[in-house]
Amino acid sequence: MSKEKLKQIFIEEANDIIEKMDIDILNYEESPSNKALLNEIFRGVHTLKGSANAFNFSRLGEFVHHFEDVLDFFRSSDITPSASHVDLFLESVNLIKETLEFEISERSGHPEGYEACLNQIQKIISTLKTTPEPAQATITCNDLAQEFGNEIFDEPMPVQRPDEASFFERLEGEETLYTIILTLDSDIYLRGFDHFLFFKNLSHVGRILASFWSPIDTCTLETFDSEYNYFRQVEIMYATQSSQAQIEEIFDFLEPQEYRIVATPRPTVAQPILNVVSEEPVEVASVPLAKEENKEIKAALVQKTFLKIDAQKLDELFDSIGELVIAQNYLGENGKIKAVRDAEVTKTIENLSKITKLIQNRVMSLRMIPIRDTFEKMKRVVRDSSKKVGKPIHLVLQGEDTEIDKTMVEALSDPLIHIIRNSIDHGIETNVEERRKAGKSDEGIVTLSAYHRGGNIIIEVKDDGRGINKEKVYQKALERGLVKPEDELNEAQIYNLIMQPGFSTADVISDLSGRGVGLDVVRTAIESVRGKVEISSVPNQGSTFLIILPLTLAIIDGMIVRSSEKIFIIPTLCIIESFRPAEDEVHVAGSKEEFVQLRSELLPIVRLNRVLELDTQKPNAWESTLVCIENQKGKFALLVDELVGRQQVVIKTLGEFFAKTEGVSGGAVMGNGEVALILNVEELY
Amino acid sequence: MGKKVILVDDSKTILATAQMALEEMIGRGTIQFTTYLNPAELLDALLNGREDYDLLISDINMAQMSGLDLAAELKSHDKFKNRPILILTTESSPDMKARGKAIGVTGWMVKPFSDDKLIKAITMVLGL
Numbered sequence: 001m002s003k004e005k006l007k008q009i010f011i012e013e014a015n016d017i018i019e020k021m022d023i024d025i026l027n028y029e030e031s032p033s034n035k036a037l038l039n040e041i042f043r044g045v046h047t048l049k050g051s052a053n054a055f056n057f058s059r060l061g062e063f064v065h066h067f068e069d070v071l072d073f074f075r076s077s078d079i080t081p082s083a084s085h086v087d088l089f090l091e092s093v094n095l096i097k098e099t100l101e102f103e104i105s106e107r108s109g110h111p112e113g114y115e116a117c118l119n120q121i122q123k124i125i126s127t128l129k130t131t132p133e134p135a136q137a138t139i140t141c142n143d144l145a146q147e148f149g150n151e152i153f154d155e156p157m158p159v160q161r162p163d164e165a166s167f168f169e170r171l172e173g174e175e176t177l178y179t180i181i182l183t184l185d186s187d188i189y190l191r192g193f194d195h196f197l198f199f200k201n202l203s204h205v206g207r208i209l210a211s212f213w214s215p216i217d218t219c220t221l222e223t224f225d226s227e228y229n230y231f232r233q234v235e236i237m238y239a240t241q242s243s244q245a246q247i248e249e250i251f252d253f254l255e256p257q258e259y260r261i262v263a264t265p266r267p268t269v270a271q272p273i274l275n276v277v278s279e280e281p282v283e284v285a286s287v288p289l290a291k292e293e294n295k296e297i298k299a300a301l302v303q304k305t306f307l308k309i310d311a312q313k314l315d316e317l318f319d320s321i322g323e324l325v326i327a328q329n330y331l332g333e334n335g336k337i338k339a340v341r342d343a344e345v346t347k348t349i350e351n352l353s354k355i356t357k358l359i360q361n362r363v364m365s366l367r368m369i370p371i372r373d374t375f376e377k378m379k380r381v382v383r384d385s386s387k388k389v390g391k392p393i394h395l396v397l398q399g400e401d402t403e404i405d406k407t408m409v410e411a412l413s414d415p416l417i418h419i420i421r422n423s424i425d426h427g428i429e430t431n432v433e434e435r436r437k438a439g440k441s442d443e444g445i446v447t448l449s450a451y452h453r454g455g456n457i458i459i460e461v462k463d464d465g466r467g468i469n470k471e472k473v474y475q476k477a478l479e480r481g482l483v484k485p486e487d488e489l490n491e492a493q494i495y496n497l498i499m500q501p502g503f504s505t506a507d508v509i510s511d512l513s514g515r516g517v518g519l520d521v522v523r524t525a526i527e528s529v530r531g532k533v534e535i536s537s538v539p540n541q542g543s544t545f546l547i548i549l550p551l552t553l554a555i556i557d558g559m560i561v562r563s564s565e566k567i568f569i570i571p572t573l574c575i576i577e578s579f580r581p582a583e584d585e586v587h588v589a590g591s592k593e594e595f596v597q598l599r600s601e602l603l604p605i606v607r608l609n610r611v612l613e614l615d616t617q618k619p620n621a622w623e624s625t626l627v628c629i630e631n632q633k634g635k636f637a638l639l640v641d642e643l644v645g646r647q648q649v650v651i652k653t654l655g656e657f658f659a660k661t662e663g664v665s666g667g668a669v670m671g672n673g674e675v676a677l678i679l680n681v682e683e684l685y
Numbered sequence: 686m687g688k689k690v691i692l693v694d695d696s697k698t699i700l701a702t703a704q705m706a707l708e709e710m711i712g713r714g715t716i717q718f719t720t721y722l723n724p725a726e727l728l729d730a731l732l733n734g735r736e737d738y739d740l741l742i743s744d745i746n747m748a749q750m751s752g753l754d755l756a757a758e759l760k761s762h763d764k765f766k767n768r769p770i771l772i773l774t775t776e777s778s779p780d781m782k783a784r785g786k787a788i789g790v791t792g793w794m795v796k797p798f799s800d801d802k803l804i805k806a807i808t809m810v811l812g813l
Contacts, residue, residue, distance in 0.1 A: 006698065049775060054698070054796070187786075191789050191791045192740075249809070253809070
């Protein structure tokens with residue numbers, strides 16, 4: 001793994017943290033007594049701090065350091081942050097985000113407002129901390145020593161030193177003689193150490209010539225505690241070529257008072273360090289320690305929590321699964337295989353089919369993630385929008401656990417933001433009085449919900465505002481030339497006009513949802529993931545935006561139709577109904593254009609074989625099947641020879657060369673191995 | 686069989702950094718290395734015998750439980766009582782350290798850590 005890759009991981013993690021902080025702060029604002037949330041926020045900042053410094057992101061590091069201080073202050077005091085504090089927190093999160101971007105792109109300087117925000121943060125601390133908290137008794141090392149019964153070691157127990165000269169005789173080459181004195185605390189075993197460990201480590205970088213052990217107290221067998229270190233001092237005569245610093249590393253985790261390393265000078269200048277005899281030390285012969293080496297067994301690396309997979313690889317897997325499904329279908333529908341009337345063959349194929357389905361479902365579920373995060377993000381959008389236009393808004397979330405395709409989650413975020421801003425800006429009444437008169441709460445209610453409906457996922461954004469003024473929309477569309485006066489539009493079509501490019505419902509383009517782009521970007525974005533937007537509205541009760549999404553992007557539910565001996569697939573999502581008209585319901589205008597009467601509507605008939613220029617046959621409409629399809633422009637009846645059936649198909653692109661073929665959006669391999677084209681209903685009429 | 690080292694930290698960055706630092710040791714089979722993002726999950730696995738360690742390295746500030754609480758809990762079980770636990774954290778206040786020592790924490794490492802330091806610490810504590 002390279003440093004770059006690590007950085008990538010960090011950036012991803014940091015973004016997650018920042019996003020979560022945003023949400024946590026908003027939730028905290030709602031329930032300021034929730035210290036756990038504050039802790040969460042603190043922890044996020046804390047993690048950022050640790051990693052930021054690891055990557056030398058000093059600007060980010062400094063900012064989060066101070067931010068952490070403020071959070072820590074609130075976390076550990078009884079003072080509840082005020083609204084302005086929360087605003088500052090959110091501002092800080094923004095700055096953290098921006099600073100991170102600066103750091104990533106290695107831009108110099110600071111993002112706008114960095115200094116100001118940092119100053120404010122520091123001000124909070126200084127003003128709030130004017131009354132210093134009662135000084136806590138800090139525990140010093142000495143207290144600790146006392147607590148652990150250390151004081152008796154302050155003066156090392158005198159031990160009789162054997163003749164030093166004998167040790168010098170045993171030195172080899174460049175070795176130096178050291179005396180290492182270990183005065184390990186009595187709790188040493190509980191801390192995961194034992195004398196043996198140090199001996200082992202020492203033997204790696206030098207030779208232990210001898211050791212002298214001084215037991216602390218005599219204890220009886222009854223009082224013996226196996227977890228208590230009874231050796232108050234061990235003196236080790238140690239020969240090594242390593243430096244003193246290298247030896248010290250071995251004792252890195254010991255308290256400073258627990259060890260002492262002394263380079264022992266040659267006897268000529270010998271100054272015995274300890275020369276008073278009090279107890280008889282026990283000499284333990286040094287034993288060469290065998291290294292436990294076991295190179296054959298490779299350590300298995302187990303990542304217990306999550307496996308990160310390259311999205312590309314996952315896509316390839318989906319592709320292969322698609323192939324598998326096709327091959328499986330082919331097997332099931334192959335005439336020759338069907339002809340084999342053998343129970344075992346049938347059973348095997350059935351079994352294979354079952355397993356294929358299972359694999360398909362499981363693999364598809366890999367891409368599915370709960371929509372929760374996207375919904376939570378909207379809290380911030382609502383809060384900001386609400387502040388900006390001065391309307392109090394209550395956001396209700398429903399069905400956050402609904403799972404949708406990850407690609408769609410990404411495509412969904414912007415359209416949702418747009419719709420929500422639009423609802424708050426234009427939907428919810430500006431005047432509280434107006435709301436009260438209509439018997440509504442002072443707070444505007446925006447409901448965001450997600451649920452499954454018939455093989456689709458529905459995301460619903462609902463507001464309880466004044467609703468869409470149909471008349472106004474229609475007039476505006478006329479003004480802008482989006483509709484012609486002679487066009488007859490039904491309710492849904494009028495509402496859909498607000499998503500036409502160049503349409504803006506507000507008389508004054510507001511700062512919030514205006515910005516020159518209309519709701520048409522919502523439609524474009526949703527359609528890019530094969531979804532659909534429907535708008536409905538009840539005057540004075542509010543409007544609802546329905547985003548209808550397919551379950552996955554790789555597979556669509558298709559209606560298979562035949563025209564001129566060829567089969568085609570129409571996405572079921574666009575089909576309203578199919579029917580065979582009576583002869584008197586078909587009208588011909590000017591011997592060219594055909595229409596069909598479907599209940600109260602008059603729909604143009606589009607002959608599929610003509611549009612795709614398959615042949616010039618012209619069967620009677622009342623002897624064919626008409627499929628009623630709705631696209632952006634309205635409804636039309638597609639004339640096909642017959643309906644073959646409904647099937648889930650795996651979408652295949654047609655390749656670069658055919659990608660722009662009009663009327664066709666892709667292809668699919670059918671069960672019998674034949675290729676069927678998927679029709680693009682937008683381009684048929 | 687190499688000694689078993691477990692690292693628990695709720696930062697994926699830290700886990701990945703450590704993983705990278707220890708690649709060679711793992712490759713040589715000197716240690717087995719397992720990482721956990723969730724201390725509660727680790728504790729559960731340990732107490733139910735699904736997991737074991739010769740050395741545990743733990744962050745302090747984690748969502749589900751603090752590293753010190755994790756250490757304290759483990760130290761209260763005979764099986765893990767004497768096993769070394771290193772704390773890897775940005776916090777190194779004397780108060781914290783005192784609490785750590787009282788619990789029986791083996792040692793402290795401060796983030797950010799160098800590869801070398803981590804390797805040395807593991808080598809030292811396990812006597813490799």
